[in-house]
Amino acid sequence: MKAFIEHESRGRLRVRMKQYRMTLEQADLLEAYLQNQPGVLNASVHERTCCAVIRYIGDRENIIRAIAQFNYTAPSVTALTPTHSGRALNREYQEKLVGKVITKFACTLFLPAPLQIARTIWLSLPFLGRGLKRLIHRELKVELLDALSIGVSMVRRDFSTAGSVMFLLDIGELLEEWTHKKSVDDLARCMSLNVKRVWLKTDDAEVLVPLSNIAVGDRILVRMGNVIPLDGEVVEGEVMVNQASLTGESMPVAKRPGTQVYAGTVIEEGDCVIEVTQSSGESRYDKIVSMIEQSEQLKSAAESHAANLADKLVPYTLIGSALSYALTRNVTRALSVLMVDFSCALKLAMPLAVLSAMREASMYHITVKGGKFLEAVAQADTIVFDKTGTLTHACPVVARVIPFGGRSEDDMLRVAACLEEHFPHSMANAVVRAARERNLAHEEMHSQVEYIVAHGISSMVENKKVVIGSAHFIFEDEKCTVPAGEQEKYDALPVEFSHLYLAIGGELAAVICIADPLRPEACDVMKALRALGIKRTVMLTGDSERTAAAIAAEVGVDDYRAEVLPEDKANFVEQERAAGHTVIMLGDGINDSPALSAANVGVAISDGAAIAREIADITIAAENLFELVALRRIAQGLMSRINSNYRFVIGFNGSLIGLGVAGVLAPATSAMMHNLSTLGISLRSMTNLIDSSETTRLLESK
Structure with a gap:
């Protein structure tokens, strides 16, 4: 591939591909290819400008050579084609957002007044319909306030205010939907399987082959502790399968010949031979998306509280509006109260903040399976580390x-x-x-x-x-x-x-x-975690007392336990929780699984045992423990943002209501400021929580 360097700095290249136009599929291929190159820390491709930004360590010439050798049609490149990509999703919503803004301003500038009124009435019908439905079901929800605000404005022939309210609500809903879908998509792709080779069972042997070589009807052998890579039917053996990642079941399920098993579940006991019925990875991805979208238990307490509070405040807004009219006999002042409510901002901004934090975590190769786990990470005061593969080098x-x-x-x-x-x-x-x-x-x-x-x-x-x-x-x-x-x-x-x-x-x-060398960044990570409020660090290992003491002293943990069994690790975590501590457990092996389940938050290393990754609440990449520091900072930043959002929503909207009752603000002004503040706080909730340059520097340091 012909390309030229547009900009270069230490460890960073921006190159432009020598092609007139780049399709979404080509951008995905190039990005996947660059991400798989040795020494590349991160690569992002921008299809509109045909540019790629590459962060790397090591020899610059290797990166240049890899770009020169790139070919969209090479078999080694086409094999990297991602099953799902967020690029098309982003393009779709970018075009929707631009389309709405252009349509709004074009209609305002060029449509005659009668047509603008007719358009406003037509657009109001869905809002009024939702409000009427809530009223029929005797539900005092935010949709009822939206309908009243728009309806009263149109009754007063203030079609401009009604149109502005609907436009801002549409933009807010679009941004929420976009962020939600993108966060779910990013999370689902992070949780998708990372199985490259499987044991193919033939008549006379077991052969280790690439997963891509497996077809429907082939028989594969899956042993205890390993993830089931494809949907299929058990034909030999009896196993206990952990299906929590798909069904939420807490107990493993017995699978015997003739029963179905699903990709992404993990065998906890036994070995089995599976006849493949679904060779594509589509089913696994779709199941993950469905699980994320439907699982209410993944919401953080703050997120759930915001949603409940939003609906609980609706009656008070209605009462305030009625009381304002009763005291002043002024419809304008009463309408000013109705135009402003706390519900919109609370219900929109809090989920956006949580989902955006999960998305931001994924930028640092951190997979978070639910908002409540970020909340627990922010509150944690104790971190328990397994030794082998976590504190020590990932590659003994x-x-x-x-x-x-x-x-x-x-x-x-x-x-x-x-x-x-x-x-x-x-x-x-x-x-x-x-x-x-x-x-x-x-x-x-x-x-x-x-x-x-x-x-x-x-x-x-x-x-x-x-x-x-x-x-x-x-x-x-x-x-x-x-x-x-x-x-x-x-x-x-x-x-x-x-x-x-x-x-x-x-x-x-x-x-x-x-x-088993100690990770070079381990000591600095301990210091950084203490600076972020972690009060106690503990190392658990099955190694001898002599080896454990030496490693503990070198890494600088507060306490350690040697010669522990899996049940000992879990018991220790449970004791810490019983003592009132909020505990993070970090591990990578099958023997860490009980402790990962017992902790407030279980964090697994991405290249560890499959069952550990499935049981864990959060997964971090194996390259650098500073990802744990990034996780803590994101979690603390999220809780700080949620609290500041609460203060802003209550303070700002309370002021608008007060100014409206006093007659200082007209209804249209109140509505505009309320909706603009809701949009502003929502956009702020979508921004990154931590300084990416500083975090990237730490992650690149080894």
């Missing part, structure tokens, strides 16, 4: 493989990788990656694999039982022994590493030493 590495019993390093690493690839976790990924780097092929040499939560993996290889996991699992649960004459070698295992033990036939076969 195999430092050494120490074989026992005369076995070879490569053979033991091959066996370990063969078992570990079935249950992706940070340490398991390290083993699989080490085998790949050594070019060790680890074909399926074992029988069915069983995962024991927080302990390890068990299987059979060449008629011998093979287990891999913690020392507790290997030596205490499985009663394995150290080969004769090698106890001294075992006692000399390097203490600076975490250890993964592999035993074959009841005898220790190898110890895999895992280096």
Whole structure:
């Protein structure tokens, strides 16, 4: 692709594609391509100007080379086509908004007065109809106030005021609908599946293949702890499936041969073979959108309070209008009260603020599943961290493989990788990656694999039982022994590493030493969180006391617990909540799931276990823990904005009512100022809550 650089600064490029016109589909493809390039932190494409803005780290020449090699028709590029894009949605509502504004001013300037009156009467019919419907059902809602304001204005032959009120209401509704749909769309796309490869079951083998290769009728194997990638029917095995992400059910559901399972749900117990009935990802996306739109439990308490308060204030506005007329016998003053109410701004601005905050969070790769979780993040005083994959580096590495019993390093690493690839976790990924780097092929040499939560993996290889996991699992649960004459070698295992033990036939076969470096930003994140009001930070880990103490001291947490099991993590979180603390739990593994559920807010790392991501209330990307700081700042900014919105709405609209009763403001002026203030506070609620440049700088620092 031919392009030229329009502007450049450190870590940022603005390039213009050498093409006359860019379609929405082309913009989506280019943006997806750039986002997938190594070193690219963020890329946005503007189809109207055919420009792309790229933020990156590393070698500039790599970015230039990637742009030069881009081709819309290349198979590697077309494979990146997003199933859903918010670009078309934005274009649709931009055109609607511009169309309404142009139509309003064109009619005002060019239509004769009689036609303007006729147009106003025609446009008022839907408003009057909704108000009449509320009156028939004896519901004192904001629609009734809108209808009265418009109706009384037209009775007084003040068609200009009636038209202005309707125009502002239309604009407000359009902006609310736009922001709501965009926020839901962004959120749904963030929550969509991130499964790239699946196990295809054939007559004689299990083969790991790209998800895009799966067709209707194929059979795939899904094991415990993994997300079900496609809709289908269980044909082998019995499993317990967590369907909370789609149905809201709190308890897992038993699935047996002949029953349906759905993409995005997670297997909590057992393994199964699924015959695919829906190869497209459309169904999953649509289900997520439906869930977000229908789930009232996701609303924040402040949002629900605003909606309820808006309707409760309607009778008082009507009473105030009637009382004003009774005291002054002045229709104009009574109408001034009717033209102003608290409901519009409260009912419009608060949901917009919450949805916009969720949208803003998604800009930092943070997926928030509901407004109430942002509220809890703002109120939290305690954060509990899992260690592995969260505080420590997201990508542990195999430092050494120490074989026992005369076995070879490569053979033991091959066996370990063969078992570990079935249950992706940070340490398991390290083993699989080490085998790949050594070019060790680890074909399926074992029988069915069983995962024991927080302990390890068990299987059979060449008629011998093979287990891999913690020392507790290997030596205490499985009663394995150290080969004769090698106890001294075992006692000399390097203490600076975490250890993964592999035993074959009841005898220790190898110890895999895992280096789990602390995230470079972890200490600074702790300081930033304390500056934002977090009073207590705690680290929970299954590692030994020695390893846990060293990491805790290095990262600077207030407290830590070592050698904990999944139920211990959940119990600790529950104890903290019982003591009156609002708790955030951050984790990434299957063993963190109980604690994520127990916390006020569960936060999962995006490349962690599927069940952790599904159970969690919020998901952050794995690249940088400063996203947790951004989340806290957005949440606090949201609560501050909501409170300031309350103060402004009550103060400003109360002043308008007072000035109207005193006869200082005419009804038309009151209506205009009220509607303009509602529009203004709604637009303000849609703006970003935090300084993006400062937050981006923190996220880019490592």
